[in-house]
Amino acid sequence: MSSKGSSLIEAKKLCKSYFNEGLETPVLFDIDLTINSGEFVAIMGPSGSGKSTLMHILGFLDHFTSGSYLFHDEPVLRMNDDDLAKIRATRVSFVFQAFNLLPRTSVLENVLLPLLYHPTIAASERMDRAMKAIATVGLTDRAKYLSNQLSGGQKQRVAIARALVTEPEVIFADEPTGNLDSVSGRQVMEAVQQLHEHGHTIILVTHERTTAEHAERIIHIRDGRIQEDTKSFKRRLAKEASTLAK
Amino acid sequence: MLPEDLIGVSVQGLKRNISRSLLTTLGIIIGVGSVVLMVSIGASFQQYILDQVSQFGQNTFEIQAKGLEQQGQPTQAITFGDVEAVRKLSTVQSVAPVIFVTERVAYGEEELTPFVFATTKELFDNWGFQPQLGRLFTDADIQSASNVAVLGGLAVDELFPNEDPIGKRITIGARKFTVVGVLEELGSPLAQTLDSSVYMPLSVGKSMMGSSLYVDYISLKSRGSNDLTKADLESLFRQRHSIVNPENDPEKDDVVVRSMEQAVSVISSVTLGMTIFLGLIAGISLLVGGIGIMNIMLVSVSERTKEIGLRKAVGAKKQDILLQFLLEAITLTVIGGLIGVLCGAGLAYLLYLIARQFLQDLPFALSMSAILLSVSMAAGTGLAFGIYPARKAANLSPMEALRWE
Ligand SMILES: Nc1ncnc2c1ncn2[C@@H]1O[C@H](COP(=O)(O)OP(=O)(O)O)[C@@H](O)[C@H]1O
Ligand SMILES: [Mg+2]
Numbered sequence: 001m002s003s004k005g006s007s008l009i010e011a012k013k014l015c016k017s018y019f020n021e022g023l024e025t026p027v028l029f030d031i032d033l034t035i036n037s038g039e040f041v042a043i044m045g046p047s048g049s050g051k052s053t054l055m056h057i058l059g060f061l062d063h064f065t066s067g068s069y070l071f072h073d074e075p076v077l078r079m080n081d082d083d084l085a086k087i088r089a090t091r092v093s094f095v096f097q098a099f100n101l102l103p104r105t106s107v108l109e110n111v112l113l114p115l116l117y118h119p120t121i122a123a124s125e126r127m128d129r130a131m132k133a134i135a136t137v138g139l140t141d142r143a144k145y146l147s148n149q150l151s152g153g154q155k156q157r158v159a160i161a162r163a164l165v166t167e168p169e170v171i172f173a174d175e176p177t178g179n180l181d182s183v184s185g186r187q188v189m190e191a192v193q194q195l196h197e198h199g200h201t202i203i204l205v206t207h208e209r210t211t212a213e214h215a216e217r218i219i220h221i222r223d224g225r226i227q228e229d230t231k232s233f234k235r236r237l238a239k240e241a242s243t244l245a246k
Numbered sequence: 247m248l249p250e251d252l253i254g255v256s257v258q259g260l261k262r263n264i265s266r267s268l269l270t271t272l273g274i275i276i277g278v279g280s281v282v283l284m285v286s287i288g289a290s291f292q293q294y295i296l297d298q299v300s301q302f303g304q305n306t307f308e309i310q311a312k313g314l315e316q317q318g319q320p321t322q323a324i325t326f327g328d329v330e331a332v333r334k335l336s337t338v339q340s341v342a343p344v345i346f347v348t349e350r351v352a353y354g355e356e357e358l359t360p361f362v363f364a365t366t367k368e369l370f371d372n373w374g375f376q377p378q379l380g381r382l383f384t385d386a387d388i389q390s391a392s393n394v395a396v397l398g399g400l401a402v403d404e405l406f407p408n409e410d411p412i413g414k415r416i417t418i419g420a421r422k423f424t425v426v427g428v429l430e431e432l433g434s435p436l437a438q439t440l441d442s443s444v445y446m447p448l449s450v451g452k453s454m455m456g457s458s459l460y461v462d463y464i465s466l467k468s469r470g471s472n473d474l475t476k477a478d479l480e481s482l483f484r485q486r487h488s489i490v491n492p493e494n495d496p497e498k499d500d501v502v503v504r505s506m507e508q509a510v511s512v513i514s515s516v517t518l519g520m521t522i523f524l525g526l527i528a529g530i531s532l533l534v535g536g537i538g539i540m541n542i543m544l545v546s547v548s549e550r551t552k553e554i555g556l557r558k559a560v561g562a563k564k565q566d567i568l569l570q571f572l573l574e575a576i577t578l579t580v581i582g583g584l585i586g587v588l589c590g591a592g593l594a595y596l597l598y599l600i601a602r603q604f605l606q607d608l609p610f611a612l613s614m615s616a617i618l619l620s621v622s623m624a625a626g627t628g629l630a631f632g633i634y635p636a637r638k639a640a641n642l643s644p645m646e647a648l649r650w651e
Binding site for chain 2: 056060061062063081082085086088089090093094096100102103104105109113114116117118123162166
């Protein structure tokens with residue numbers, strides 16, 4: 001993992017339009033954004049403002065229309081399909097709002113899935129890693145359950161286990177608590193918080209203030225543009241406290 | 247991705263979509279199985295009929311007056327002079343003239359109206375008859391015009407259901423005949439008429455039919471090439487009957503010269519037609535199976551497209567996806583094709599065992615080309631509709647695939 005503080009993600013004038021049957025829907029406009037390694041960033045904004053679209057682009061899941069995106073100073077536009085697949089396999093992972101687990105497949109197999117495509121993790125290590133990831137989200141006793149035999153909160157925790165099993169640098173989480181009750185939501189956020197403490201860069205979409213308060217930095221998006229980019233209140237308090245102490 | 251992982255992923259994919267897998271396999275089994283079955287039935291009968299016909303000997307010829315051939319009426323086109331001329335041809339051997347005696351045959355209470363052949367001993371040789379009891383005609387029987395009769399293997403059962411026929415006196419028309427021999431059955435359905443017939447010396451038949459100067463039929467064997475023999479016979483009859491026919495128009499001839507070989511090729515073209523017809527019917531079920539496969543594959547495209555999106559999202563390369571789907575499709579089509587061939591062949595064999603109760607010499611035939619053709623058509627459909635959507639999905643970005651409806 002690269003040292004904390006260096007630039008991990010650098011977007012310049014990033015634009016995205018969807019095209020459906022020749023109809024253009026512009027969604028993101030001139031997004032300028034830099035995120036450093038080790039940061040915990042929350043993205044907030046009203047529904048339909050383009051948060052998911054931005055996450056998908058930054059998470060290597062979708063194309064952008066114009067502008068540039070540098071990942072570790074490498075221009076993403078110059079990467080070919082296999083380069084992108086390798087980054088998805090090793091350096092980033094994604095927690096979807098809609099879980100996106102493989103249907104009719106066990107928790108264990110869902111968590112093992114990214115390891116099948118990982119170029120360096122040995123086959124003999126997979127089972128240990130998967131069980132460890134499942135333990136991290138507290139689902140050890142559910143490892144053999146099929147994905148459709150789980151509650152929403154459990155499904156989301158499986159998705160988190162799947163995201164952290166390869167120990168990627170960056171974890172993107174798109175409203176991971178959006179479909180959950182407050183108890184499950186709190187459990188999921190604790191898991192995310194732990195990941196951050198272990199040095200992973202976390203980029204999280206949420207529209208709940210309390211969830212965003214876990215982050216060090218909050219980016220507000222409205223109508224496809226960044227409106228505000230601030231250190232979080234708690235974080236500011238902590239900083240100010242430490243300055244005062246000096 | 248490791249090869250063993252690829253296999254694991256494909257097996258998992260087939261299991262997770264178990265009903266899709268089973269239905270696809272079933273489609274292939276039905277399509278392939280019915281083609282193999284139908285074509286096997288056709289090919290077995292074709293082989294059977296060819297075997298039966300060729301039993302008579304490929305170098306056997308028959309010459310018939312056209313009237314008899316076409317209207318079932320005895321005619322007077324072939325004279326004894328013609329027979330002697332035929333006998334002198336160097337391309338001909340074993341000539342047996344035949345007069346059909348249209349009389350009843352009776353023994354005690356039993357009465358039959360079989361074909362009664364008045365002929366010479368060469369006829370038995372030409373048709374491959376062996377005596378089962380007693381003896382065949384001798385030249386002496388013919389010269390002395392003795393009233394002796396030889397019975398076909400089926401005719402004897404009707405006239406003498408529980409008696410030894412040898413030495414018994416039967417009535418043909420107004421004359422009494424002594425039964426001197428019984429023929430071994432030829433057994434084939436094609437030879438049923440010959441097995442049911444009664445045979446007497448040519449000289450006797452000639453006098454019974456009013457000292458006829460004509461014969462109805464000649465059986466002979468060619469010596470050497472069938473084509474030469476046929477040409478010789480045709481030109482002989484044209485010359486003797488003063489028919490000018492340099493263009494070889496069969497319409498103009500008054501006799502029909504036909505070799506068994508020719509009959510075989512006519513019959514085999516008929517049975518080939520039957521096989522093709524059965525194959526076409528089976529082809530329809532292959533098509534239906536194919537449409538089934540197509541539907542099942544296409545119905546599951548949206549779920550599988552999402553799966554592809556997810557796999558790509560967690561790091562699968564395009565090649566990983568394509569290989570997985572290729573392997574899944576190959577597994578289904580190979581399993582389906584194998585079971586289909588086995589089922590089709592097994593069912594064909596079962597039918598063959600049943601049919602053999604009625605046709606003893608029926609062979610069992612499978613058509614390799616039908617197997618290859620049907621398996622490759624089914625496999626082609628399975629592969630095309632298994633891989634094409636996967637290929638399309640693998641070219642999408644992960645999100646485009648995950649959003650698929
Ligand atoms: N595949 C798509 N095709 C067309 N428009 C889309 C598509 N996905 C999202 N949009 C539009 O883009 C806008 C932003 O969507 P999204 O990024 O999902 O917003 P958010 O996550 O902030 O709610 C919305 O107006 C939405 O209708
Ligand atoms: Mg969203």
